[in-house]
Amino acid sequence: MGRITNCFDRLKTEGRKALVPYVTAGDPEPAITVPLMHAMVEAGADIVELGVPFSDPMADGPVIQRAAERALEHGTSLRDVLAMVAEFRRQDADTPVVLMGYLNPVEVMGYETFAKTAAEAGVDGVINVDLPPEEAHELSTALRDQGIDPIFLLAPTSDDRRIEKICAAASGYVYYVALKGVTGASSLDVQSVTDKLAQIGRHTGLPVAVGFGIKDAASAAAVANVADAVVVGSVLVKKVEQNVAQSDRITREITDVIARMRAAMDV
Amino acid sequence: MTVQIKQAEGALPDDNGHFGPYGGRFVAETLMVPLRELQEAYDKYLCDDDFLNELDEDLRQFVGRPSPLYFAERWSAQLGGAQIYLKREDLNHTGAHKVNNTVGQALLAKRMGKTRIIAETGAGQHGVATATVAARLGLKCVVYMGAVDIARQAINVYRMKLLGAEVVSVESGSKTLKDALNEAMRDWVTHIDGTFYIIGTVAGPHPYPAMVRDFQAIIGREARAQILAQAGRLPDALVACVGGGSNAIGLFYPFLDDKDVAIYGVEAAGHGLETGRHAAPLCVGRPGVLHGNRTYLMEDDNGQIIETHSISAGLDYPGVGPEHAWLKDEGRAQYVAISDDEALAAFHNLTRVEGIMPALESSHALAYATKLAPTMDRDQIIVVNLSGRGDKDIHTVAALEGIKV
DSSP states (O other), X not given: OOHHXXXXXXXXXXXXXXXXXXXXXXXXXXXXXXXXXXXXXXXTOSSEEEEOOOSOOTTOOHHHHHHHHHHHHTTOOHHHHHHHHHHHHHHOSSSOEEEEEOHHHHHHXXXXXXXXXXXXXXXXXXXXXXXOGGGTHHHHHHHHHTTOEEEOEEOTTOOHHHHHHHHHHOOSOEEEEOSSXXXXXXXXXXXXXXXXXXXXXXXXXXXXXXXXSOOSHHHHHHHHTTSSEEEEOHHXXXXXXXXXTOTHHHHHHHHHHHHHHHHHHHO | OOOOOOOOTTOSSOTTOEETTEEEEEOOGGGHHHHHHHHHHHHHHTTOHHHHHHHHHHIIIIIOOSOOEEEOHHHXXXXXXXXXXXXXXXXXXXXXXXXXXXXXXHHHHHHTTOOEEEEEESSSHHHHHHHHHHHHHTOEXXXXXXXXXXXXXXXXXXXXXXXXXXXXXXXXXXXXXXXXXXXXHHHHHHSXXXXXXXXXXXXXXXXXXXXXXXXXXXXXXXXXXXXXXXXXSOOSEEEEEOSSOHHHHHHHGGGTTOTTSEEEEEEEEXXXXXXXXXXXXXXXXXXXXXXXXXXXXXXXXXXXXXOOOOSSGGGOOSOOOHHHHHHHHHTSSEEEEEEHHHHHHHHHHHHHHHSOOBOHHHHHHHHHHHHHGGGSOTTOEEEEEEOBBSGGGHHHHHHHTTOOO
């Protein structure tokens, strides 16, 4: 049983929902990432989503685009990100780490090499934003062979036919993108999320994480009422951007947001 | 020349949009259902006589097709080898081949009930061609253009604005065509319901590479019939410039089964392939995934897309249509590269010898023809796609020569 499944099982028995913060690895500089991951766990994160910077982040809004640009200025590569996960694992054997990024860096590394290196580093799940299940068979097989969950996105536009196909291809959890748009866009509508999650629930027993459009503790709590996990990204990355000049404040500001969300979700 | 789009059984791409290992549909989930709807609409209308008749009428009356196949007699004599014919896509309304595709996609948008059109543009030719059809059909139009390209293609920016389009300056990444495409994709994913994204080249997720090719293939169908009528035989070689590759595939596609016709796609060597400052993914890149499809890319060892350089904004793109990647691997087409300086020389040469001012993009194809023709016999024939006219480039050319216009 993998860390992701263990995590959701434990939360279920505790009657709690998973809080899943996203930060871009290497933003604003590589040295901050591993300590930040530990601090986020300390503040109440259950799973850490680590963004792999890519030069052409087509599905991301300006906040995460700029995060990728900052990380790439320091040359943060997929290999560097895997090394960060390995370093994180030296002190944290339990918290699941999920990589989120785009396919091309993985293509260049090679599926087998990537899956093997990621497993050795202690990666638990991989989300490639631009890899729908139709094109994912080969990579998913390589990941599963190494005990890593391929995690797929669902969208408001996904109909029953697609939900069925995506849930069949996924393991660990599925990630419902609650907005038609890019990361960091407008706020989500909890009622429509509730309806969509009911539709998704008819196709899968996998936990469902919800992300895109969660701005604050109130929206995190509202989503936690209906989803298994709450993913928060742009709000945190914005804290990085606002404090690029004083990086000692980044960790504190991010953990403050996480702690407030945690408290609101656990009420 | 009647439009005929329906493909033969077994033709590529396959049902999932693959040309061998290339192509496909690599996009965020939100776009998968809209792409399926586009595919279904396209499959339906390419068999619909009303649609095809309207497209045919628009291509004749609005675009001005068929475009001539001009025998460049004086230029051929100077080069001293093969006889060169120019497919005059520069004479189309809006001055380039791009309009063949925008007319087709806009008609499709109208049939699908979409009211808002978006597009990306590099040189501005596709943006102008999109703004033009949007104006004619009364559709709202937003064009994404890299800030660097806006600076070097000011005339086309103004043309788009005159046509009523909103031109959005893209400030992210390298601020060129690839970033404009990223931004247009972000717009599309945010405004799925009423928006139709007119991609200007044979790249992007399936069905775009096939659809844009099918709309551009009128170039090759006309050229094939024209050369048979004018010269009494098929050409020995085809030459076209390749950025994303739409004018090239448009010329090449109807000749793919004519195995004796050699096919040359000409990429931008920029300052030279050895300098790294170029835009020649087929010549020196390697396969990867960008903008919804698998194809040859300009990328570093970590899979990051690297900045390209070409004197011509329309070739300044780190990827290439997946069908070209396939044709390269299959050996059916050869891909070569021409430097900025060579393209510029061809620009001047054709202008002075034939009285035709070519676009800097097309000048790459012409420059390769000047190398190829002398190696061939006088009774052999080359068809070059003169994909656009050079008026838009006169400021670039003048600036390079220290002349203020």
